[in-house]
Amino acid sequence: MQLTSDQFFTIILSIVIIEYVLTTIVDYLNLRKKSGELPDDLKDVYDEQQYVKALNYQKDNTYFGLISGAFSFLVIIVIIVFGLFGILDEFVRLHFDTLVGQTLAFFGIIFLANDLINIPFQWYANFKIEEKYGFNKSTPATFWKDKLKGYLLTALIGGILLSILVFLISYLGQSYWWIFWLVIAVFMVGANFFYTSLILPIFNKLTPLEEGELRDDIMDYGAKVDFPIDNIYVIDGSKRSTKANAFFSGFGKRKKIVLYDTLIEKQTNEELVAILAHEVGHYKKKHTISGMISGVAQMGLMLWIMSFMIFSPELSKALGANHLSFAVNFIAFGIIYTPISLAIGVFSNYISRKHEYQADQFATNTYKGEALQSALKKLSADSLSNLKPHKLYVFIHYSHPPLLKRLKAIERSK
Template identity: 70%
Template structure:
């Protein structure tokens, strides 16, 4: 079926409004579900004061998200309605000769304007909400330093990938998608291999974990499950936030364990090993590989669908362009793809929550379920997590199961 420019415009507006409405309704349902009184089943986890603080934190973030979300969708609606993207495309065409430079200039301008619009929201979130609830450790100087590094990194990596994409489109026409798919796959693999070596050090300092009881316990556990662990690093996450985290990166001999320094401050050695046992469970259950394969397949499917739409001039005209424009069509396709992306996200979150249960079971069976429960409780309490979110909110937004479900599941394997 061939759509006219007006039909494409209607479809795009409907998708933008529907996506906003769905997410807003889910946020409001989640907000209304919170109770000002400490529920009975949370009394062993939260005290009254901490629970009320968590409720206030969730409400502050939700209300802020509703306001920022409304402002963003309003701006997007005005941009689409008045054909501003098409005006930008026409302005760029008379100033740049090649399709590559036109596309880079277009997205460079859109990126900068969008980021300038978002800075006040990011600033308020960081220096008001996160500061008020005791999480923020970021200084204004570091905020702007991170911004500058982010710009440079986006310009370098984004510019390279975007240039490759445009060149392939010009050279290969509609069949560009599978070559660019291979490029993206190589990029994803490379990013996983070299993230902690090249990218992360631009923003954080990694220090090898010193010899001591914690390192010995980690190495001993690794041997017990036939999972050699050598590269263990501490990251200075506390210079930005008091929230704690841990993750694995890389494959084979290049895999690294990264612990936030905030984890070491708040958890016992046994709890830390239990957290790492959970992460090892992801590797042992092949979750990392299956997740990457899923990402590769989804990326390929998206590029294939895009190849059938990227050359459609009506799509460009729908957003105000006078003729076929690749950058305008990229944005139009991104909006039209939103329902597909939402469905895939629901599926990915479902699989991810299932994998978290499996990793918890692995940690409970191979190390200590009670220590894992203690660690999960501390992580949730310290981050003021919503322990009783609305079911729809979990389905749409949670990649991890709610804490109470995880604790109940671990009880079965202790």
């Protein structure tokens, strides 16, 4: 059945409204959930003052998110109702001759306009809220440098991929989707291989972990679990935030372990090895590979569904265009795909939470559960995380289980 532009318009507008209402309700439920007293299990790293500070941090972030979300909702409603995407499409058609040029200009203008609109919100979040709670270490100069680098990187990578997509659509018609899927798959795998070598150094400095007790402990653990470790780096995360993290990148001999300098400052050697053991657990349990396969599969599904809609003139007209516009249809499809994306996201988060439990169990069985528990407590306290989030909020948004559930699971695995 071929839908009319009015029917497409109604569907698009309904999805935008329903998504906003549901998101707002879930955020409100999470905000209003009674947190109660500080759990006994955390009194060794939290005091009452720190706990109250964490609750206030969650409230400030949630209220700010509700305000920024309402603003974004009003902007997109105005754009859809008044057909501004169609007006922009006519503008780029007048100033650019080729389809690729028109599409790049269309999304370039949208990207810049969206980012400029959101800069005040990003600035407030970073230099007001994060500053208030002692997290922000970034300077205005760093903020603007990151912006400029982000623009250049987006223009380069996004421009290349978008150009390939438009070219394939123009010359191959509906069968474009599986060829571009292969292109995206290669890009996703390549990005994982070379992220720490090519992308990350643009924003941060990576230095090899110096010789010493920590490196020796890490190497000994790697030998114990038959996990060759050659590339261990420290990233200068402290130039932007006091929050800590650690991650793996790459496969095979190109595996790299990256530890935030803030993590090294706040954790003992045993706790750091326990965190590393958790990450090794993801690798040993093939979570990295399954996550990559899942991401590629999801991209293929999206491209396949989009192939049935991208050539619809009625879809373009629903957002204000006078004729078929691939650029406008990309936007329209992105909105229509939202319910599917949400469902996939919920399922992916469910799988991710299971993987986190499995990685915790691996670290407990191959190293020290007490050290992992201590490390997780410190990470939670230092980042002022929400100790008692609403179950529905966790179900939809959390890729990691709440701290208290992780601690209990680790205790059972000892």
